[in-house]
Amino acid sequence: MAIAKVCGIETEYGIHVLHGDPNPIAASSVLVNAYAHELVRHKVGWDFEDEAPGNDARGFAREGAMPPQVETHLVNTVLTNGARFYVDHAHPEFSTPECRDPLECVRYDRAGEEILIRSMEAADRSAPDGSSIVVYKNNSDGKGNSYGCHENYLMDRTVPFSRVVAGITPHFVTRQLFAGAGKVGAETALHEGTRVDFQLSQRAEFFEEEVGLETTLKRPIVNTRDEPHADPRRYRRLHVIVGDANLAEVATFLKVGTTALVLATIEDGVPAARSLALADPVRAIHEVAVDRTFTRPLAMADGSTATALAIQWELFAAARKYADDQGLECLGPAEVGEEVLRRWESVLHGLETDPLSLARQLDWVAKLQLLEAYRDRHGCPWDDPRLAAVDLQYHDLRPARSLFRRLDTERLVDQAAVARAVTEPPRDTRAWFRGQCLTRWPSAVATANWDSLVFDLGSDPLRRVPMMDPLKGTAEHVEALLDACASPSDLLDRLSE
């Protein structure tokens, strides 16, 4: 039985300063600090004790590989909803807390957007006259610079990593059919000399390797960072860097839900009916991105060909069979897993029959429909800068400017639930313990990270509380305990009993 697919999303937001210091690192710091100072009672920093992004899941590091550096000097905060909000390189980044199911992940991803909006407003209130920070939820600047939206999934350590790579690669190459955020034009050397009007994915053209440790250069389709943030003997955290940041909730839900489900089939050894190994996954991911007809045959390793849609139908069929045979417990509540399957099937059917019918569900379709309508009204060719402006402004998070907000896309989570997720942690992962301790005793928590909390009670040495299991520390496990504790020292005494 596949283990619970605890999941989360880390989003690096694009940042732009109007009429002020254009330094993105400074602006990102201002943004995070504005939120922390104005809207959080007590700022708690991040603990880097267990960070080791250079560890490779294959058990080795390739010579010349450049693992990411941990930047400890930049602004870092942990929020009462269990999330991390910080400055990564030259971007503000929001990592959702650990979520037990894909719908919960959508809710916290949306809470992240809300937090960025509140941060922009808070930053502007304290900014010099006329200066303003603007944040975009996208993945590239259209000039060859990309920044990521990463997903994380909890996996069973006993599953050989090579099996994960083989099983998930066809999905990562083709899921952009519904998970792509859409993009006008092309921006890498890959497409030099060819005309590309529109791509399904913002990120696809930036991928150059099948498997690897890097995230900023020679990006791999499957990232091998082996940093479980949990008991390493039992768990693996699959760190996924191949996705686009989505605004459409259905797209986020499907991106996370289908990936969790395909990973469950891999964990439990349920293969697709035919081999889905691609001859050249890197080439294929580029081909899929520029094919809006979904009819381009992709070369398979066995010498045959298959379209991206055909590969998706095979993955769906295997997942459907898996659900029928083994159930969907690993995806959380039964209705959530069923909803993933129902929507997956419906979207594949829509892509096959009438892609524009999915404009309320998928980012790339919503954006394309908007662009086509704009082209028709203004008579502009694809390289007209106004189309690039529409593309960019689709992702603008400012409510008054966001084009996405003006579209009537389908919502899966109501606004009140999103508002609660801005301050309250998910109840069914260890994020609950983290968030509740920060809510109840903010001045006693010295630092926090994914798998521990460090308490400072004044007189005693600092006390670290490990949280090595993402499924422990839930409301069910510790709510009564926390309620019974009058103080943090009371909690630590009880925990050490």
Next chain:
Amino acid sequence: MAEREQQKKRTTSERTDAVVDEVPASSAAGDKLKAELDDLLDEIDEVLEDNAEEFVRNYVQKGGE
């Protein structure tokens, strides 16, 4: 779908009534969609950054991750 793509290319190079071509005129849902898109386009003309070329040129990010 391939046919639809071709039609799009042709209508957009000729300009004019492309939206009408793409949305079946007889379909009530299609009419509603077109009306909604028209309203939306009016709104976009209002909120789209004034100088599109400069706006797009100035949006430069450092790579991340």
